[in-house]
Amino acid sequence: MRRNLKSDGQLRPVDLARAHGLSTQAVRNYEAAGILPAAARTPHGYRTYAPLHAQALSAFLALAPGHGHQTATSIMQAINRDAIEDALQLIDESHAQLLDDRRTLQAVEAAVRDLVPPPPERGDMFVGPLAKRLGIRPATLRKWERAGLIQPRRDPVTGYRVYSPADVRDALLAHQLRRGGYLLEQIAPLIAQVRSAGGVAPLESMLADWRARLSARSRAMLSGAAALNAYLACRPALTRGNSAAEAE
Structure with missing residues (x-):
């Protein structure tokens, strides 16, 4: 033994x-x-x-x-x-990543406070310029569209996707929420809530949870x-x- x-x-x-x-x-x-x-x-x-x-x-x-x-x-x-x-x-x-996450949260909170930002200077946008603005691939925007996060219309002549100021707003908010670690299926109903102007209570609850998780980290x-x-x-x-x- x-x-x-x-x-x-x-x-x-x-x-x-x-x-x-x-x-x-x-x-x-x-x-x-x-x-x-x-x-x-x-x-x-x-x-x-x-x-x-x-x-x-x-x-x-x-x-x-x-x-x-x-x-x-x-x-x-x-x-x-x-x-x-x-x-x-x-x-x-x-620690730098945590600080960046805190700044992302602050950006999301600012987006929630101002749900209808001023239109972009150039008005409607196409997929390429919007993807460049967000720092993502055009394929990501198409994936978000399939998930219901954004709903661009189609140009009747070219068939290209056209993103209105409201679509740009939704894409910006989706991008920020993805950076916060949220899944597409979690973001979609929140974007829909914002889109329908039915109130921001769900977003406020989610942001409070996000803030608590950052504090715990x-x-x-x-x-x-x-x-x-x-x-x-x-x-x-x-x-x-x-x-x-x-x-x-």
């Missing part, structure tokens, strides 16, 4: 897993992915973990809600190969930063690197 490795400061995979509400397979997967430093092995080949591994796992689990699983993984991988600057850049980029990033800082503070490799830099 294997001894309980807790008695000498070491942790079995099951100890690490239970402490974080995970399966032992998940712990092994995290190690294989580079989220955790490599485990030591007993003479019989069993994995053994240390408090440093527990700190790393806590950091990853704290980072994931704010930065997402993929970015949190990349951050931990960079730290575990001592590429600290790479990890910090990933964190900065994630922001708070999660704070928690992740605290846990990551604790992990960095106890990493021997980082301590050695700092000492070497100071000696120079």
